[in-house]
Amino acid sequence: MQYISFVMGQLARNAKHGWTAQIMTLFTVMLSVLIFSFFFLVYTNMQKAASRLCNELRLVVYLESEVPTNFRTEFQKKITNFEEVEDIVFVSREDAFARLKKQLGNDSDVLAGLDPSFLPYSVEIYPTRNLKSLARIKEFSDYLGGLPGAIKVQYGQEWIERFGYFVSLLRIIVVLTGALLILTSVFMVSHTIRLTLESRQEELEILRFLGATDSYIRGPVIIEGFLLGLLGALSGVTALSFLYQWIKIRFSGPGFMNLFELSFLPGSTIFIILSMSLLLCTSGSMISIRKYLKL
Amino acid sequence: MNNTHLAPPLIDIVKVSKVYPPNIMALNDISLTIGRGEMVFLTGASGAGKTTLLKLLCFLEYPTKGLIEQDQKDISQLSSIDLQLMRQQIGVAYQDFKLLSKHTVYQNIALAMEVRYENPTKIKKRVMELLNDLGLSDKIHIATNKLSRGEQQRVCLARACANRPALILADEPTGNLDTESTDKVMTLLNKLHKSGTTLLIATHDSTIYRDTDHRIINIENGKLQEILKVKLDF
Known part of the structure; x- marks a missing residue:
């Protein structure tokens, strides 16, 4: 004291x-x-x-052909080798067609008589919800574009990249x-x-x-x-x-x-x-x- | 000087020399023993070595050669904390006062007790008592740089006496004082001596030791040359 x-x-x-x-x-x-x-x-x-942006964000990799079921694990491994992701969803032509139909809603008639084969196979990748993923989105996209069978990679808008x-x-x-x-x-x-x-x-x-x-x-x-x-x-x-x-x-x-x-x-x-x-x-x-x- | 021959001495200086660079011999192979409760006057011309001897005794400097024991402890072997505690047991009235110029008279004197974490009430009481003894009561709240040299000297002495230390080293304690103030200072020092304090007073002022019964030691060219007067009480 x-x-x-x-x-x-x-x-x-x-x-x-x-x-x-x-x-x-x-x-x-x-x-x-x-x-x-x-x-x-x-x-x-x-x-x-x-x-919040990441919640909406997904990368879609369009493929030349469907990834066979027995190769999916290896394909997933190639993706996660670059970066951890939340989810990877393989989308078949049928699934894509069903989605498109749903999106068109009342206008789905335009698809009448069409075969799902005009749509490409794709893989949807949901990145982890953090800044790091967002910052590396362009890099990640380039990497995905280089995967075997990938035709095109699509994701959000250009401003996401800038962000x-x-x-x-x-x-x-x-x-x-x-x-x-x-x-x-x-x-x-x-x-x-x-x-x-x-x-x-x-x-x-x-x-x-x-x-x-x-x-x-x-x-x-x-x-x-x-x-x-x-x-x-x-x-x-x-x-x-x-x-x-x-x-x-x-x-x-x-x-x-x-x-x-x-x-x-x-x-x-x-x-x-x-x-x-x-x-x-x-x-x-x-x-x-x-x-x-x-x- | 009572019991000096029975109790172990408070200060024992054995063959001590102090050399300042380049080759100035301030003290030359001196030996001195001061008993507990003794009052000793150290006289000699300016530059004779009086202040050097006091500096060695309050650990401001260390001898170049020889042994100094205080309270039977070799001061060169003291640890840092022992040295600090030992310094608290010694009251020093410096020739250059070493006062805090912007601090008041009260603060300067109280500082010596504060470093020992004394009770504030006790500090206040003791400071008032000392100021009263030295005729400085009216200067209590004045900064020391506003005081005359004589007043500063008394403040310095009051600080040295504040803790009722076992040993007081006073370097020219009456050097700047008039007769009345000198009397007050000597009365205080005698009072402390009677209460058992050991005092070593370095002085030019022969009036304070002219009629004394205590030991007077003369120092000349760094040597303790003669003991002018010795009176032992058996």
């Missing part, structure tokens, strides 16, 4: 003497968290949109911003704390002369890093929440954004972002104080 009261006293004193540097660090951590979590929010929403490229790009941006912002946060926090410690070097020396233990010197600095991480991350997430509300209100109504059914980051993700920020800022302060414990 006594220790906590001294640590709090030291923190108050540090805040009084170095509040400008601390505000700057807090702001940096807040911005880092905001930028990263914003991209992450966009990414997760895109992921959901992709998942796939876009989410791939977004994923790279999320990873890069994440990495860069982690480095920035650690650097800024350790730099600020180092500057604060530089300005307190005389005090630390005197504390050493008075017999201050490592924990007495280290404690407030580490807690300072912890608090900067906590407050910075909380402010960042709060700012993101306001930004999210604004986007939702601003783009509500009929339009492009309605396709996406925006949703905020789940609690578990926010918890991970807060924990990461705390961990990074605390590590930053621990790195900075090491030198001063050798006095």
